[in-house]
Each structure stands twice: as structure tokens, then as C-alpha cells.
Amino acid sequence: MEWIALIFAGLFEMFGVAMMNQLNIERNWQSFVLLVIGFAGSFLLLSFALKTLPMGTAYAIWTGIGASGGAILGMLFYGESKDWKRVFFIAMVLSAAVGLKLVS
Template identity: 55%
Template sequence: MAWLILLFAGIFEVVGVLGMNQIKRKPNVKAYLLFALGGLLSFACLSYAMRSLPMGTAYAIWTGIGTVGGTLTGMFFFGESKEWRRMLFIGIVLAAAVGLKLLS
């Protein structure tokens, strides 16, 4: 169950990043609420998951999901570069996350 909660923590992290992007593009109440709600739910889920998972592993997975999710969101929804090297490093982050999961 902690792994599922950690996945949600990462997803909410991406929601918070989307809020930051919206604040940058067009600051309004909705953008600030998206940012605040994403961040709050992300930290709440991370905190809950860390009750069962080692802190280092949980934090690394959470940041990995946020990094990969934010990068892919930027690439597919906001026209950021889809260069092969970016995809390679996303794969490396994902491989590291899987490795941490296998060791935990």
C-alpha cells in the first residue's frame, strides 16, 4: 500500500509542477490553487508512505516520479524538446527507481 501512496505522491508532485507552469504562463487563482493543492497532497502522501518505506528510497522514488513526470508533461503538452538524450536520461532515472524498488 505504501508504494501505491508513493506513486500518488509523485503524481501530485507533477500536478504541483503544472500549477507552477500555469503561474508562470498566466497567474490566476486557479493556477495558485493547483500549485498549492498539488504540493500539499504530494507531501502528505510522501509523509504517509515514509511510515513504511525507508526515507532515502521513498524520497528518491518521489523525486524520480516528479522529474520524469514533469519532463514528459513538458515534452508532450508544452512543446519542450524530445531529443533522444533527454529520453535516455529519463530511462536512466526510471531504471534507478526500479532498482531501488527491487532492493527495498
């Protein structure tokens, strides 16, 4: 259950980052409220996961999902570069997160 919470924490982190970018593009209260919901949900689920998972592993996976997911969202929805090197390094981050799961 903690691993599921951790994955969802990372997904909420991705959502929060996307809403941060959206708020930068279009300043309105809806984007701000969604940003707060995204990060609040992320921290809440991360704190739940940290009750049983090792902090270093959980934090690395959470940031890996958030950072790589944010980069992927940027490529898909905000016109950021889709250079093969960028995709390769995002895949490395995700592979490292999976590797931490396998050894934990």
C-alpha cells in the same frame, strides 16, 4: 499500500510542477489553488509512505517520479525538446526508481 501512496505522491508532485508552469504562463487564482493542492497532496502522501518505507528509497523514488514526470509533461504539453538523449536519461531515472523498489 505505502508504495501506492508513494506513487501517487510522485504524481501529485508532477501535477504541482505542471501547475507551477501554468501559473508562470497565466497568473490566475485557479492555477495557484491547483498548485497548492498538488504539492500539499504530494507531501501528505509522501509523509504517509515514510512511516514504513526507508527515507532514502522513498525520497529518491518520489523525486524521480516528480522530475521525470515533469520533464515528460513539458515535452508533451509545453513544447520542450524531445531529443533522444533527453528521453534516454529520463528512462534512466525511471529505471533507477524501479531498481530501488526491487531491492527494497
